[in-house]
Amino acid sequence: MTFQSNFHAELADSFSACVTADDSFAMMKKLAGEHGYLYFHYRQIHVGFDGSVSVTAYRSDMEREYQETLDRRRHLVADPLVRHCLLSDEPKLWSELEADYDSARLNDRHRAKIDLFREFGLTAGMTLRLQNMRSGRGRFMSGMSMVQEYRADPVAHDRAFDADAARILAIASHFSAHINPSDIARDHFRLNDREYDVLQLLAEGCQVQQIADRLDLADRTAAHHLSNMRRKLHATSNAHAVAIAMRIQLI
CATH class of the missing domain: 3.30.450.80 (Transcription factor LuxR-like, autoinducer-binding domain)
Incomplete structure:
Protein backbone atom coordinates (compact mmCIF):
# COMPACT_ATOMS: atom_id res chain seq x y z
CA MET A 1 0.00 0.00 0.00
CA ILE A 179 -20.82 11.94 11.56
CA ASN A 180 -24.60 11.52 11.82
CA PRO A 181 -26.49 14.70 10.81
CA SER A 182 -29.41 13.62 13.00
CA ASP A 183 -27.18 13.69 16.10
CA ILE A 184 -26.00 17.21 15.24
CA ALA A 185 -29.53 18.51 14.70
CA ARG A 186 -30.87 16.83 17.83
CA ASP A 187 -28.11 18.35 19.96
CA HIS A 188 -28.54 21.75 18.30
CA PHE A 189 -32.27 21.88 19.04
CA ARG A 190 -31.77 20.25 22.47
CA LEU A 191 -34.49 17.64 22.02
CA ASN A 192 -34.75 15.16 24.87
CA ASP A 193 -35.59 11.47 24.32
CA ARG A 194 -39.35 11.90 24.66
CA GLU A 195 -39.48 14.91 22.36
CA TYR A 196 -37.49 13.00 19.76
CA ASP A 197 -39.79 9.98 20.15
CA VAL A 198 -42.96 12.00 19.60
CA LEU A 199 -41.40 13.71 16.57
CA GLN A 200 -40.59 10.36 14.97
CA LEU A 201 -44.10 9.01 15.63
CA LEU A 202 -45.59 12.24 14.31
CA ALA A 203 -43.60 11.74 11.11
CA GLU A 204 -45.09 8.24 10.85
CA GLY A 205 -48.56 9.83 10.75
CA CYS A 206 -49.62 9.20 14.35
CA GLN A 207 -52.14 11.47 16.05
CA VAL A 208 -51.74 12.60 19.67
CA GLN A 209 -53.75 9.71 21.12
CA GLN A 210 -51.84 7.18 19.02
CA ILE A 211 -48.54 8.69 20.15
CA ALA A 212 -49.69 8.48 23.75
CA ASP A 213 -50.67 4.81 23.29
CA ARG A 214 -47.40 3.90 21.56
CA LEU A 215 -45.32 5.51 24.31
CA ASP A 216 -47.62 4.48 27.17
CA LEU A 217 -48.28 8.09 28.12
CA ALA A 218 -51.33 10.07 29.12
CA ASP A 219 -52.79 12.10 26.23
CA ARG A 220 -52.00 15.31 28.10
CA THR A 221 -48.38 14.25 28.60
CA ALA A 222 -47.97 13.39 24.92
CA ALA A 223 -49.45 16.76 23.98
CA HIS A 224 -47.02 18.45 26.37
CA HIS A 225 -44.01 16.77 24.72
CA LEU A 226 -45.33 17.72 21.28
CA SER A 227 -45.67 21.34 22.38
CA ASN A 228 -42.12 21.43 23.72
CA MET A 229 -40.79 19.81 20.55
CA ARG A 230 -42.53 22.38 18.32
CA ARG A 231 -41.22 25.24 20.46
CA LYS A 232 -37.62 24.00 20.25
CA LEU A 233 -37.86 23.58 16.47
CA HIS A 234 -39.53 27.01 16.13
CA ALA A 235 -42.38 25.24 14.34
CA THR A 236 -45.88 26.66 14.00
CA SER A 237 -47.61 23.29 13.66
CA ASN A 238 -46.96 19.55 13.83
CA ALA A 239 -46.66 19.41 10.03
CA HIS A 240 -44.17 22.28 10.10
CA ALA A 241 -42.12 20.46 12.76
CA VAL A 242 -41.90 17.34 10.59
CA ALA A 243 -40.90 19.44 7.56
CA ILE A 244 -38.13 21.16 9.53
CA ALA A 245 -36.88 17.84 10.88
CA MET A 246 -36.77 16.26 7.42
CA ARG A 247 -34.97 19.24 5.86
CA ILE A 248 -32.18 19.21 8.44
CA GLN A 249 -32.05 15.37 8.52
CA LEU A 250 -33.14 15.24 12.15
CA ILE A 251 -35.36 12.29 11.18
Whole structure:
Protein backbone atom coordinates (compact mmCIF):
# COMPACT_ATOMS: atom_id res chain seq x y z
CA MET A 1 0.00 0.00 0.00
CA THR A 2 1.11 3.55 -0.68
CA PHE A 3 1.65 6.09 2.09
CA GLN A 4 -1.63 7.82 1.16
CA SER A 5 -3.51 4.50 1.20
CA ASN A 6 -2.08 3.68 4.61
CA PHE A 7 -3.15 7.09 5.87
CA HIS A 8 -6.72 6.61 4.66
CA ALA A 9 -6.82 3.16 6.25
CA GLU A 10 -5.62 4.60 9.55
CA LEU A 11 -8.26 7.35 9.37
CA ALA A 12 -10.99 4.82 8.64
CA ASP A 13 -9.93 2.74 11.64
CA SER A 14 -9.78 5.80 13.89
CA PHE A 15 -13.24 7.07 13.01
CA SER A 16 -14.77 3.60 12.97
CA ALA A 17 -13.96 3.37 16.66
CA CYS A 18 -16.15 6.46 17.32
CA VAL A 19 -19.60 5.64 18.67
CA THR A 20 -21.13 9.06 19.32
CA ALA A 21 -20.96 12.49 17.72
CA ASP A 22 -18.82 13.58 20.68
CA ASP A 23 -16.37 10.79 19.83
CA SER A 24 -16.20 11.84 16.17
CA PHE A 25 -15.60 15.50 17.00
CA ALA A 26 -12.94 14.56 19.55
CA MET A 27 -11.17 12.37 16.98
CA MET A 28 -11.37 15.09 14.34
CA LYS A 29 -9.92 17.65 16.77
CA LYS A 30 -7.11 15.28 17.75
CA LEU A 31 -6.14 14.60 14.12
CA ALA A 32 -6.59 18.19 12.93
CA GLY A 33 -4.65 19.38 15.97
CA GLU A 34 -1.59 17.67 14.56
CA HIS A 35 -1.77 20.30 11.78
CA GLY A 36 -2.12 23.23 14.15
CA TYR A 37 -5.93 23.53 14.22
CA LEU A 38 -7.32 24.27 17.66
CA TYR A 39 -10.95 25.20 16.96
CA PHE A 40 -13.72 24.08 14.65
CA HIS A 41 -17.17 25.18 13.54
CA TYR A 42 -19.43 22.61 11.83
CA ARG A 43 -22.71 23.65 10.20
CA GLN A 44 -25.46 21.89 8.27
CA ILE A 45 -28.24 23.69 6.43
CA HIS A 46 -31.19 23.18 4.10
CA VAL A 47 -31.11 25.53 1.12
CA GLY A 48 -34.16 26.15 -1.04
CA PHE A 49 -33.94 26.32 -4.81
CA ASP A 50 -34.14 30.10 -4.48
CA GLY A 51 -30.94 30.09 -2.40
CA SER A 52 -32.66 30.83 0.91
CA VAL A 53 -31.50 28.95 4.02
CA SER A 54 -34.62 27.59 5.74
CA VAL A 55 -33.07 25.54 8.56
CA THR A 56 -29.63 25.44 10.13
CA ALA A 57 -27.93 23.41 12.85
CA TYR A 58 -24.37 23.74 14.00
CA ARG A 59 -21.78 22.70 16.54
CA SER A 60 -18.86 24.90 17.50
CA ASP A 61 -16.03 25.08 20.00
CA MET A 62 -14.95 28.63 19.19
CA GLU A 63 -13.97 30.62 22.28
CA ARG A 64 -16.79 31.86 24.46
CA GLU A 65 -16.08 35.58 24.03
CA TYR A 66 -16.19 35.26 20.23
CA GLN A 67 -19.37 33.16 20.32
CA GLU A 68 -21.14 35.59 22.65
CA THR A 69 -20.14 38.55 20.48
CA LEU A 70 -21.40 36.74 17.38
CA ASP A 71 -24.71 35.93 19.09
CA ARG A 72 -25.22 39.61 19.92
CA ARG A 73 -24.50 40.65 16.33
CA ARG A 74 -26.14 37.72 14.53
CA HIS A 75 -28.94 39.90 13.16
CA LEU A 76 -26.33 42.24 11.64
CA VAL A 77 -24.10 39.72 9.85
CA ALA A 78 -24.16 37.15 7.07
CA ASP A 79 -21.44 34.54 6.71
CA PRO A 80 -19.26 34.84 3.59
CA LEU A 81 -17.90 31.35 4.29
CA VAL A 82 -21.39 29.85 4.05
CA ARG A 83 -21.85 31.79 0.82
CA HIS A 84 -18.63 30.25 -0.51
CA CYS A 85 -19.77 26.72 0.38
CA LEU A 86 -23.09 27.28 -1.37
CA LEU A 87 -21.20 27.94 -4.59
CA SER A 88 -18.01 25.85 -4.43
CA ASP A 89 -16.56 22.64 -3.07
CA GLU A 90 -13.05 24.09 -3.07
CA PRO A 91 -11.44 24.88 0.31
CA LYS A 92 -11.65 28.54 1.33
CA LEU A 93 -8.66 29.99 3.15
CA TRP A 94 -9.70 32.64 5.67
CA SER A 95 -6.84 34.90 4.58
CA GLU A 96 -8.63 35.24 1.22
CA LEU A 97 -11.47 37.13 2.92
CA GLU A 98 -9.29 40.25 2.98
CA ALA A 99 -9.19 40.29 -0.82
CA ASP A 100 -12.93 39.54 -0.97
CA TYR A 101 -13.88 42.40 1.38
CA ASP A 102 -14.57 45.04 -1.29
CA SER A 103 -15.93 42.58 -3.84
CA ALA A 104 -19.33 43.34 -5.35
CA ARG A 105 -20.22 39.70 -4.63
CA LEU A 106 -20.44 40.49 -0.90
CA ASN A 107 -22.90 42.76 0.87
CA ASP A 108 -22.55 44.86 4.01
CA ARG A 109 -23.69 41.98 6.24
CA HIS A 110 -20.89 39.80 4.83
CA ARG A 111 -18.40 42.61 5.48
CA ALA A 112 -19.67 42.93 9.06
CA LYS A 113 -18.83 39.25 9.61
CA ILE A 114 -15.34 39.76 8.15
CA ASP A 115 -14.94 42.75 10.49
CA LEU A 116 -15.76 40.41 13.39
CA PHE A 117 -13.10 37.96 12.22
CA ARG A 118 -10.61 40.82 12.08
CA GLU A 119 -11.59 41.97 15.56
CA PHE A 120 -10.70 38.58 17.01
CA GLY A 121 -7.70 37.93 14.78
CA LEU A 122 -9.36 35.02 12.99
CA THR A 123 -7.38 34.89 9.76
CA ALA A 124 -5.55 31.54 9.99
CA GLY A 125 -8.08 28.89 9.05
CA MET A 126 -9.93 27.18 6.25
CA THR A 127 -13.53 26.26 5.44
CA LEU A 128 -14.65 23.27 3.37
CA ARG A 129 -18.00 22.04 2.08
CA LEU A 130 -18.54 18.45 3.20
CA GLN A 131 -21.95 17.40 1.84
CA ASN A 132 -24.22 18.64 -0.94
CA MET A 133 -27.23 16.51 -1.80
CA ARG A 134 -30.76 16.87 -3.12
CA SER A 135 -33.33 17.11 -0.32
CA GLY A 136 -36.99 17.77 -1.07
CA ARG A 137 -37.47 21.21 -2.61
CA GLY A 138 -33.85 22.16 -2.10
CA ARG A 139 -30.51 20.78 -0.98
CA PHE A 140 -28.99 19.55 2.28
CA MET A 141 -25.47 20.86 2.73
CA SER A 142 -22.83 20.72 5.45
CA GLY A 143 -19.44 22.30 5.92
CA MET A 144 -16.76 22.83 8.50
CA SER A 145 -14.19 25.43 9.43
CA MET A 146 -10.88 24.54 11.07
CA VAL A 147 -9.15 27.44 12.79
CA GLN A 148 -5.70 27.87 14.26
CA GLU A 149 -4.86 29.94 17.30
CA TYR A 150 -6.45 33.38 17.46
CA ARG A 151 -4.12 35.95 15.84
CA ALA A 152 -1.99 33.20 14.29
CA ASP A 153 0.02 34.12 11.19
CA PRO A 154 -2.20 33.55 8.12
CA VAL A 155 0.81 33.37 5.79
CA ALA A 156 2.34 30.53 7.80
CA HIS A 157 -1.03 28.78 7.95
CA ASP A 158 -1.57 28.98 4.20
CA ARG A 159 1.94 27.69 3.51
CA ALA A 160 1.39 24.73 5.84
CA PHE A 161 -2.06 24.04 4.37
CA ASP A 162 -0.67 23.94 0.85
CA ALA A 163 1.92 21.39 2.00
CA ASP A 164 -0.52 19.19 3.95
CA ALA A 165 -3.78 19.79 2.07
CA ALA A 166 -4.28 16.16 1.05
CA ARG A 167 -4.02 14.94 4.63
CA ILE A 168 -6.16 17.74 6.09
CA LEU A 169 -8.90 17.23 3.51
CA ALA A 170 -8.77 13.47 4.09
CA ILE A 171 -9.39 14.02 7.81
CA ALA A 172 -12.41 16.21 6.98
CA SER A 173 -13.72 13.63 4.49
CA HIS A 174 -13.53 10.72 6.93
CA PHE A 175 -15.08 12.83 9.66
CA SER A 176 -17.98 13.73 7.36
CA ALA A 177 -18.51 10.08 6.43
CA HIS A 178 -18.85 9.05 10.07
CA ILE A 179 -20.82 11.94 11.56
CA ASN A 180 -24.60 11.52 11.82
CA PRO A 181 -26.49 14.70 10.81
CA SER A 182 -29.41 13.62 13.00
CA ASP A 183 -27.18 13.69 16.10
CA ILE A 184 -26.00 17.21 15.24
CA ALA A 185 -29.53 18.51 14.70
CA ARG A 186 -30.87 16.83 17.83
CA ASP A 187 -28.11 18.35 19.96
CA HIS A 188 -28.54 21.75 18.30
CA PHE A 189 -32.27 21.88 19.04
CA ARG A 190 -31.77 20.25 22.47
CA LEU A 191 -34.49 17.64 22.02
CA ASN A 192 -34.75 15.16 24.87
CA ASP A 193 -35.59 11.47 24.32
CA ARG A 194 -39.35 11.90 24.66
CA GLU A 195 -39.48 14.91 22.36
CA TYR A 196 -37.49 13.00 19.76
CA ASP A 197 -39.79 9.98 20.15
CA VAL A 198 -42.96 12.00 19.60
CA LEU A 199 -41.40 13.71 16.57
CA GLN A 200 -40.59 10.36 14.97
CA LEU A 201 -44.10 9.01 15.63
CA LEU A 202 -45.59 12.24 14.31
CA ALA A 203 -43.60 11.74 11.11
CA GLU A 204 -45.09 8.24 10.85
CA GLY A 205 -48.56 9.83 10.75
CA CYS A 206 -49.62 9.20 14.35
CA GLN A 207 -52.14 11.47 16.05
CA VAL A 208 -51.74 12.60 19.67
CA GLN A 209 -53.75 9.71 21.12
CA GLN A 210 -51.84 7.18 19.02
CA ILE A 211 -48.54 8.69 20.15
CA ALA A 212 -49.69 8.48 23.75
CA ASP A 213 -50.67 4.81 23.29
CA ARG A 214 -47.40 3.90 21.56
CA LEU A 215 -45.32 5.51 24.31
CA ASP A 216 -47.62 4.48 27.17
CA LEU A 217 -48.28 8.09 28.12
CA ALA A 218 -51.33 10.07 29.12
CA ASP A 219 -52.79 12.10 26.23
CA ARG A 220 -52.00 15.31 28.10
CA THR A 221 -48.38 14.25 28.60
CA ALA A 222 -47.97 13.39 24.92
CA ALA A 223 -49.45 16.76 23.98
CA HIS A 224 -47.02 18.45 26.37
CA HIS A 225 -44.01 16.77 24.72
CA LEU A 226 -45.33 17.72 21.28
CA SER A 227 -45.67 21.34 22.38
CA ASN A 228 -42.12 21.43 23.72
CA MET A 229 -40.79 19.81 20.55
CA ARG A 230 -42.53 22.38 18.32
CA ARG A 231 -41.22 25.24 20.46
CA LYS A 232 -37.62 24.00 20.25
CA LEU A 233 -37.86 23.58 16.47
CA HIS A 234 -39.53 27.01 16.13
CA ALA A 235 -42.38 25.24 14.34
CA THR A 236 -45.88 26.66 14.00
CA SER A 237 -47.61 23.29 13.66
CA ASN A 238 -46.96 19.55 13.83
CA ALA A 239 -46.66 19.41 10.03
CA HIS A 240 -44.17 22.28 10.10
CA ALA A 241 -42.12 20.46 12.76
CA VAL A 242 -41.90 17.34 10.59
CA ALA A 243 -40.90 19.44 7.56
CA ILE A 244 -38.13 21.16 9.53
CA ALA A 245 -36.88 17.84 10.88
CA MET A 246 -36.77 16.26 7.42
CA ARG A 247 -34.97 19.24 5.86
CA ILE A 248 -32.18 19.21 8.44
CA GLN A 249 -32.05 15.37 8.52
CA LEU A 250 -33.14 15.24 12.15
CA ILE A 251 -35.36 12.29 11.18
